[in-house]
Amino acid sequence: MSSNANTPPDLQTLAESLITAARRAGADQADALAMHGQSVSIDVRNKSLEHADRAEGVEIGLRVLVGGRQANVSASDHSDATIQQMAERAVAMAREAPVDDYLGLADPDQLSTARDAAGLEISDDQPDPQPDWLQELALRAEAAALTEPGITQVEASNAAFSRRSMWLAASNGFSGGYGRTTHAISTVAITGEGLNMERDYAAESRIWASDLPEPEEIGRLAALRTLERAGSRKPPTGAFPILYDRRVSASLIGHLLSAVNGGAIARGSSWLRKALDAPVLPAGIDLIEDPHRLRYPSSRPFDAEGLATRQRSIVAGGVLQGWTLDLATGRKLNMDSTASASRGLSSPPSPTNSNVVLTKGNHSQQELIADMGRGLIVTSMLGSSVNGTTGDYSRGAAGFWVENGQIAYPVNECTIAGNLRDMLMTLIVANDALPWRGSEVSSLLVEGMTVAGA
Structure with missing residues (x-):
């Protein structure tokens, strides 16, 4: 070198x-x-x-x-x-x-x-x-x-x-x-x-x-x-618990972050537009943004409008604390910017997040698999149909089918669906989040989603 x-x-x-x-x-x-x-x-x-x-x-x-x-x-x-x-x-x-x-x-x-x-x-x-x-x-x-x-x-x-x-x-x-x-x-x-x-x-x-x-x-x-994916087939159709593996669990929290983005709130196009100071996650779960984590991918000293970035609570104890704002969206909502502006060379500032961390749970992924009994573990996703105004959610998925609390076989070509507001309120969080990610999120168990397979 x-x-x-x-x-x-x-x-x-x-x-x-x-x-x-x-x-x-x-x-x-x-x-x-x-x-x-x-x-x-x-x-x-x-x-x-x-x-x-x-x-x-x-x-x-x-x-x-x-x-x-x-x-x-x-x-x-x-x-x-x-x-x-x-x-x-x-x-x-x-x-x-x-x-x-x-x-x-x-x-x-x-x-x-x-x-x-x-x-x-x-x-x-x-x-x-x-x-x-x-x-x-x-x-x-x-x-x-x-x-x-x-x-x-x-x-x-x-x-x-x-x-x-x-x-x-x-x-x-x-x-x-x-x-x-x-x-x-x-x-x-x-x-x-x-x-x-x-x-x-x-x-x-x-x-x-x-x-x-x-x-x-x-x-x-x-x-x-x-090798674990060899012999994949479609899962059964019905309502089952779904475990989002840590490879994809950040995408679920990403939908929450999109819904509390000041741009969506100012347009009135967010399914969480009336949820300020209300529960959006189960009690005891925090979602923290920390732009000052050492050696992390989204760390930055100031935002795209020159404001000092800082650690803040997006969700505390399950309750939504505030929106993610730049100067313009803050003014529209009569609030202060959260120093969250980001911009490209040819685009104006807009709000975004830097290094988010979801509270870890007390159980391993294996313990959640054992507790879910019968359901789907999602390890990869493709396609997306998410209604930002209503929170209706549908995505293609692949992963593993669980029977009697154990992985039975790999699955592909299925669709999972639900409503994000209901899904997030039933979360059970594992303790397996990996470091060095811009979104540090453990595996997430969601109750009662719809699986469309065979």
Whole structure:
């Protein structure tokens, strides 16, 4: 492994130049992002290189506000001429946009005093891995998968690395930035042939390479998961308890997070729009957001509007504590922002979450399986039909059928359905949540859902 010798661009200068250009072009307010990213991804197959991809570039984005109107523009060129053209175009576009009285930057006294990510450890300080090293990791994961009897092939084994830096500047005086790294290894294994073919995967990603599992561990896990799927068939149809394995349980909590997002609340399109200060999870369960977890994927010192991020309770003791808000949605709801703004280069801020943790339960997954008697364990999902206004829920699923408290056989091609409000109120939480995830959620047992199978 060796260091990247390329000198990164001066993102601060780029972002602040965009603000200067926007003000000269007639913007009342403006904020800008400048981002530099580099990534390497290596795929191997049949013990040799299958595909290599390397990307590097600088992109800039500008948002301007003129008389209660806003517009966003972005570019991959960052010359002085492009910056001037972007500012002029954005101001012209904003003057044609509809008025929104809730738009506006933060007041200076609302801004974060932290202007970098010092102390969060979200950027690996070790030299960047070279492609040959990543190829070696991918080959080791593939070899480990192929050593398991019954694995006919490895569809793909991948190792990847990215380093990204950003700088946010705004006309209210905010100017700050930080970098972030990601290391990842994944493997997809196959057993059987033709109509009897089954596949599964394992994947892990970390901020720091030293926190990653060994590639052999990931390859073997992909193989074992695949072998467990051999002989899959459809489950019976009826109302049964469903256990969401920790691989997919975060998706269920994700629907709750979407429902308490300020954007949905402000539009009146959330099935939890009248649930503030009401129970949304069983008593004793907390859902905490903590943007300051060391080495975690969504950690950040400030949000996309320059406000200081902080730990907060979304749900405490099962009771909903508040919405997830940026400045605009907060103003619409007559509330303060929760410093939850996120944005892309060509899009305005919107609320999002950073590192959520659900209270662990007191039982292992095996204990919940024994207690459920007869039902379905879901390990993978596909397709989605979720009504954000009513909470009606239907998804394709695969996993394992349980009889007499024990796994009986693998299942595929079934549909599970229910209503999210009812589902979440019956949750029983296991104690098996894994670390290093942006959503740290254990396996979840839900009572009385509908399974449509054979």
